[in-house]
Amino acid sequence: xxxxxxxxxxxxxxxxxxxxxxxxxxxxxxxxxxxxxxxxxxxxxxxxxxxxxxxxxxxxxxxxxxxxxxxxxxxxxxxxxxxxxxxxxxxxxxxxxxxxxxxxxxxxxxxxxxxxxxxxxxxxxxxxxxxxxxxxxxxxxxxxxxxxxxxxxxxxxxxxxxxxxxxxxxxxxxxxxxxxxxxxxxxxxxxxxxxxxxxxxxxxxxxxxxxxxxxxxxxxxxxxxxxxxxxxxxxxxxxxxxxxxxxxxxxxxxxxxxxxxxxxxxxxxxxxxxxxxxxxxxxxxxxxxxxxxxxxxxxxxxxxxxxxxxxxxxxxxxxxxxxxxxxxxxxxxxxxxxxxxxxxxxxxxxxxxxxxxxxxxxxxxxxxxxxxxxxxxxxxxxx
Numbered sequence: 001x002x003x004x005x006x007x008x009x010x011x012x013x014x015x016x017x018x019x020x021x022x023x024x025x026x027x028x029x030x031x032x033x034x035x036x037x038x039x040x041x042x043x044x045x046x047x048x049x050x051x052x053x054x055x056x057x058x059x060x061x062x063x064x065x066x067x068x069x070x071x072x073x074x075x076x077x078x079x080x081x082x083x084x085x086x087x088x089x090x091x092x093x094x095x096x097x098x099x100x101x102x103x104x105x106x107x108x109x110x111x112x113x114x115x116x117x118x119x120x121x122x123x124x125x126x127x128x129x130x131x132x133x134x135x136x137x138x139x140x141x142x143x144x145x146x147x148x149x150x151x152x153x154x155x156x157x158x159x160x161x162x163x164x165x166x167x168x169x170x171x172x173x174x175x176x177x178x179x180x181x182x183x184x185x186x187x188x189x190x191x192x193x194x195x196x197x198x199x200x201x202x203x204x205x206x207x208x209x210x211x212x213x214x215x216x217x218x219x220x221x222x223x224x225x226x227x228x229x230x231x232x233x234x235x236x237x238x239x240x241x242x243x244x245x246x247x248x249x250x251x252x253x254x255x256x257x258x259x260x261x262x263x264x265x266x267x268x269x270x271x272x273x274x275x276x277x278x279x280x281x282x283x284x285x286x287x288x289x290x291x292x293x294x295x296x297x298x299x300x301x302x303x304x305x306x307x308x309x310x311x312x313x314x315x316x317x318x319x320x321x322x323x324x325x326x327x328x329x330x331x332x333x334x335x336x337x338x339x340x341x342x343x344x345x346x347x348x349x350x351x352x353x354x355x356x357x358x359x360x361x362x363x364x365x366x367x368x369x370x371x372x373x374x375x376x377x378x379x380x381x382x383x
Contacts, residue, residue, distance in 0.1 A: 023103070030102045034095055034141075040116045044093055045186045061090040061118045062190050063177050065215075065232050067198035070207040071154070073236060075161050075296065079126070080173055080236065085152040085198075090118050090187075095145045108141040115139060115147060118187060123176040123229060128155045159236075163296050166303035167243035171236045172210060178229040184221055191215045191230030206237040243305060244383070247288060252379045254284045255312045259375060262319055263368040278320040285313055308382040315378065319371045326363055 045059060064087040071081040092115060099106045122128050130153040140148045159173035179189040193214050201207035210233035220227045258281030288309060296303055302310065 026103045059187050060190050063088050064192040066194050069200040079156050079158050081156045083154050088149045091145045093145050095141050097143050109138045112137045112139050120179050122155050123178040124158045125155045163303045164301050166305050167240040169238050173234050175232040180227045184226050189228040210235050255375050258316050263364045311378045315374050
């Protein structure tokens with residue numbers, strides 16, 4: 001039994017080898033046909049003003065977005081980084097053959113470096129780094145001369161990132177590709193996108209295609225020069241949970257505690273105590289201001305979170321000023337009522353002033369309600 005099994009394996013190997021050799025002879029014949037006089041340094045599309053009609057309607061190179069992963073958003077640098085996978089397609093009329101003449105072979109895999117490729121490059125991008133270098137990657141060639149290349153690369157793209165509504169902001173950004181230098185009637189670039197592209201955001205940002213118009217093609221011609229561009233439109237939306245839980249709500253609670261300390265604390269009858277409570281609250285909020293300073297890009301408009309913190313600071317400052325003024329006014333009215341009652345101790349108005357001027361309980365409740373309402377409105381407007 002063992003000998004029969006070994007014999008079967010040997011016969012299968014011989015059969016396989018015998019089958020592969022004829023295939024490889026046909027393959028070499030096909031490769032000789034395609035690449036014997038092929039020059040990968042020369043474009044076949046130098047057809048403008050030439051007395052030939054095969055490219056009279058111009059040809060297209062295309063790039064199709066398959067997947068993209070958002071790696072980071074650099075708000076200070078006004079850019080975002082992605083890892084993107086795209087399929088590039090073009091037609092080379094020098095790579096034609098009939099499968100019937102070559103035992104049904106209907107596609108080839110060859111090194112990218114062996115064939116000519118239109119210069120499709122990312123535009124508005126920096127630090128482009130292919131995962132697999134184009135020069136060592138394989139391309140797939142069909143009998144019609146169609147060439148397909150899968151490109152996967154890391155890149156940093158420029159984008160105007162606006163933080164006016166931070167941390168509830170949403171920004172529209174583009175990933176751009178272009179082909180330059182050819183006449184419009186020679187070759188242009190067009191873009192496609194997979195029906196359900198694989199898109200991945202980060203822990204802080206959602207990343208999705210702008211569904212209204214995900215792909216935009218623009219051709220710009222200036223005399224002898226053409227720029228054919230494709231823009232993929234993405235929406236980057238921040239997830240605000242971190243900022244709400246660790247910045248906005250703590251700021252609100254700190255302000256609320258400061259207001260309680262100002263109006264109802266043990267030191268609320270002492271001017272120095274009021275100032276100390278206010279300064280302590282201000283120092284706590286200053287730490288949050290430092291966090292915002294390190295996180296948000298500088299711009300001419302203050303962000304929504306920046307305005308929230310600023311208004312909170314102003315509410316605390318004004319509350320301290322008002323309670324200090326109320327203390328001073330109460331003492332002056334109490335002193336004045338005593339003087340008036342010495343002259344006329346039956347005056348109802350000054351008796352009322354003396355009675356309620358001795359205690360600040362009512363005025364404190366009123367002022368606390370006013371400032372806490374402002375504080376609460378500030379939070380509601382933020383959220």
